[in-house]
Amino acid sequence: MPGEIIPIELRRFISAHFRSVEQLEILLLLHGKHDAPWSIQAVYDVILSSKPSVERWLEDFVRLGFLQKTSETPPRYLFAASGETASLIASLDQLYKSKPVRIIEAIFQRDRDPAQSFADAFKIKKQP
Amino acid sequence: MIAAVVYLLCIVTSLLCSFLLWRAYRQNRLPLLRWSALCFAILALANALLFVDLIIFPQIDLLALRSVVTLCALLVLLYGLVLESN
Amino acid sequence: MLNAFLAGAISMGYLTAALFFLRFWKSTRDRLFFFFSAAFVILMVERIICEVLAIKTEWVPLIYSLRLGAFILILAAIVDKNRRH
Numbered sequence: 429m430p431g432e433i434i435p436i437e438l439r440r441f442i443s444a445h446f447r448s449v450e451q452l453e454i455l456l457l458l459h460g461k462h463d464a465p466w467s468i469q470a471v472y473d474v475i476l477s478s479k480p481s482v483e484r485w486l487e488d489f490v491r492l493g494f495l496q497k498t499s500e501t502p503p504r505y506l507f508a509a510s511g512e513t514a515s516l517i518a519s520l521d522q523l524y525k526s527k528p529v530r531i532i533e534a535i536f537q538r539d540r541d542p543a544q545s546f547a548d549a550f551k552i553k554k555q556p
Numbered sequence: 557m558i559a560a561v562v563y564l565l566c567i568v569t570s571l572l573c574s575f576l577l578w579r580a581y582r583q584n585r586l587p588l589l590r591w592s593a594l595c596f597a598i599l600a601l602a603n604a605l606l607f608v609d610l611i612i613f614p615q616i617d618l619l620a621l622r623s624v625v626t627l628c629a630l631l632v633l634l635y636g637l638v639l640e641s642n
Numbered sequence: 643m644l645n646a647f648l649a650g651a652i653s654m655g656y657l658t659a660a661l662f663f664l665r666f667w668k669s670t671r672d673r674l675f676f677f678f679s680a681a682f683v684i685l686m687v688e689r690i691i692c693e694v695l696a697i698k699t700e701w702v703p704l705i706y707s708l709r710l711g712a713f714i715l716i717l718a719a720i721v722d723k724n725r726r727h
Contacts, residue, residue, distance in 0.1 A: 559700065559703075559706045562707075562710045562713075563709070565710065566709060566710075566713050569716055569717055573716065606700055610699065610701060620644055620648065623645060624648065626652050627648060627651055627652050630655030630656065630659065631655065633655075633659055634655060634658055634659060637658075637659065637662040641662065641666075
């Protein structure tokens with residue numbers, strides 16, 4: 429079970445904010461190299477998904493306070509999380525390097541499906 | 557008398573659903589569960605109003621108020637279903 | 643007038659929710675949604691009957707037995723869910 433390897437706080441953090449591996453890779457890229465701000469193009473050159481989706485996740489992370497927009501035209505982004513969030517992202521980074529499959533599983537866990545979770549909510553005994 | 561028991565059962569069932577959904581919401585933070593929990597809580601309120609209407613104050617007609625409350629419960633649920641179910 | 647409008651809106655609301663539950667039943671194959679869907683259809687029927695027969699109170703056996711049926715279905719869904727696992 430992913431739960432045995434990933435601490436519960438980290439699991440909640442993942443299920444609250446992550447929906448794709450692309451998004452995870454983007455955040456960890458900016459977390460890893462946070463000495464200078466990143467442009468969308470620079471992030472895209474590493475991630476190679478699509479520029480609009482890279483931009484969308486970057487903006488999403490800015491909204492969450494994980495990144496900071498250091499300039500508007502052209503937009504540049506810098507890792508900006510602090511405190512508990514920063515340490516969660518640091519442990520996420522570490523675990524993703526050592527056990528990537530577990531992290532990916534956590535992103536796509538069954539409880540990400542709202543319909544299934546709705547049904548599972550009616551199980552009176554708590555899940556292990 | 558039977559009606560009173562029935563509507564009491566409706567209140568209890570709605571509250572149970574609301575509690576279970578809220579408990580699950582606290583675990584996985586999926587918005588659909590929050591809206592559904594809220595919907596069942598409001599449905600419990602609507603059923604409680606029915607109880608008040610029929611048993612405690614039979615002289616006052618709360619039908620319109622009860623309908624508005626029920627409609628609110630459904631709108632909350634539909635909001636969750638439409639926006640947060642995929 | 644107002645009550646008729648509200649009854650119509652509520653019926654539509656129950657029906658829409660029932661259809662969503664039906665879709666969830668198809669996507670997850672979890673029977674719980676079938677029970678929920680059926681319960682919400684009954685609640686819709688109850689509202690319509692109430693309005694069409696101009697029943698002013700829920701004190702009528704026809705109405706409270708429908709309501710009872712719907713909530714028993716929801717309880718049955720929960721019991722069934724817990725017996726399966």
